[in-house]
Amino acid sequence: MRHVIKLCWAAALSLTALAPAARADDYQLSHNQRIACSRGLAPGKLNTATCKSYTYLFNTKTSEYFRCQVSLALTRDNKEVINVQTDGGCTKKPRIFETDGKYDFDATETEPPNTNSFFGPGGYSVWAADVGAQKVRGCIIISSGLGSDISKCLDMTFQ
Template identity: 70%
Template sequence: MLAVGLTALAASAPAAADEYRLSNNQRIACSRGMSPGKLVTATCRSYAYLFNVKTSEYFRCVVSLAMTRDNKEVINVQTDGGCFRRPRIFDADGDYQFDGAETEPANTNAFFGPGGYVVWAAETKQRRLRGCIIIASGLGDDVSKCVDMTFD
């Protein structure tokens, strides 16, 4: 009986492990600043998305590194990162594919803040695609709108 229970547990483990997928479109953006005393600070940031292929819920993840140096040595290194849960893209459970992309840093796309990002989700069992654009409003809350694609 114990062997049957362990076999059932082992059989269900891969299904749960396959429920999340990492987006294919990770980018890194770096900036550099000068400080008094000939100090230079470089900051690099990268985003990725972890997507639940069953529920269409996703996590937006960020990792950053800031390094300060003078002409001779690295003075300080700071790192940070984490993942933040975002709402479902589709209301019902299904079988989905997903990808996302970030705006480039500090450019004309960043009218109100640090810019935005786009996520695309598609059902794999039927022809259904939804694109969502999320931008920083500059007032604390992001503005998010999703559009169902039509096929002509």
């Protein structure tokens, strides 16, 4: 019976080794992180400070990426901290190039509040380059204010 269990474990490990998985070195963190903080007064002399930060994680092989955000809200009165809340996570975004390759990447976004945002919280730009060829694609993603984002990408021409 032990031999059967060992054989099943060996087969399972072999299958997981054969499954196509992204290697750790296929991911790159954006070098353009930002943080924005705000504060407010609430009834009863409570003070609240909220900070949000974001970054992007890019798959350098497939050009898929994730937008990651973390936030912290702190509420206090004149004597003590009453509440601290944190939230965050990463949201998967579509790939920028249709085929696999070796890509470089960076991203930035508007920081709230921003007067350049007409329809919602703002937008962000993503730049990706094929490091094996002279190929660069720039994308701008903005909120439509109607529930969905508008995303357009353009391949750069070199003169």
